[in-house]
Amino acid sequence: MGRLDADGQAGATLRSVMACFPTGVTVVTTRDAQGAPMGLTVNAFTSVSLEPPLVLICIGRSTGSHDRLIASGGFAVSVLSEGQADIARRFARQPSDGRFEGVAWWQTPSGNPVIEGVTAWLDCSIEEVMEAGDHTIILGCPQSCGSSDTPALLFHRGALTSVRP
Numbered sequence: 745m746g747r748l749d750a751d752g753q754a755g756a757t758l759r760s761v762m763a764c765f766p767t768g769v770t771v772v773t774t775r776d777a778q779g780a781p782m783g784l785t786v787n788a789f790t791s792v793s794l795e796p797p798l799v800l801i802c803i804g805r806s807t808g809s810h811d812r813l814i815a816s817g818g819f820a821v822s823v824l825s826e827g828q829a830d831i832a833r834r835f836a837r838q839p840s841d842g843r844f845e846g847v848a849w850w851q852t853p854s855g856n857p858v859i860e861g862v863t864a865w866l867d868c869s870i871e872e873v874m875e876a877g878d879h880t881i882i883l884g885c886p887q888s889c890g891s892s893d894t895p896a897l898l899f900h901r902g903a904l905t906s907v908r909p
């Protein structure tokens with residue numbers, strides 16, 4: 745137990761505590777103003793509401809994707825499957841050029857890229873954007889979605905693993 749404001753290391757402490765909470769791993773994608781596919785690895789993704797349907801993602805304000813993603817008006821979420829740890833690393837690496845090179849993907853009716861072989865996917869329009877510290881909470885309304893039986897990739901204590909025991 746510890747007070748976050750007492751050790752001067754609040755960011756590092758919070759990060760290591762939150763790392764104990766297992767999440768799935770997604771690649772959030774859209775198209776930039778020139779129509780080129782772009783995307784980044786995101787684990788801050790969650791369901792918000794069923795009626796109306798809403799999900800959220802949290803995007804760092806200092807990421808290269810931040811402004812272009814919001815300007816695009818929509819995004820797709822590819823929920824990565826257990827064999828896609830390399831995709832999670834690739835879409836988190838800098839520089840961002842060439843992230844889609846050699847990666848199979850298809851496009852939703854709205855044109856957003858979805859990675860081939862994922863556990864699930866959603867295509868969303870942006871409903872609301874809320875500043876939240878060094879991140880922005882983006883509320884998305886799913887327009888179409890799908891899923892498969894493939895087990896998901898898991899992020900826990902800094903490691904990319906599988907939901908299989």
Ligand SMILES: Cc1cc2nc3c(=O)[nH]c(=O)nc-3n(C[C@H](O)[C@H](O)[C@H](O)COP(=O)(O)O)c2cc1C
Nearest residue numbers: 784785786787788802803804807808809836837840
């Ligand atoms: C497992 C994992 C989860 C991540 N989750 C997020 C996230 O939820 N939000 C975010 O802004 N960045 C997240 N990142 C970091 C971005 O993927 C990374 O900063 C990326 O290089 C940003 O690319 P960009 O600058 O081209 O936008 C995550 C990285 C990893 C490896």
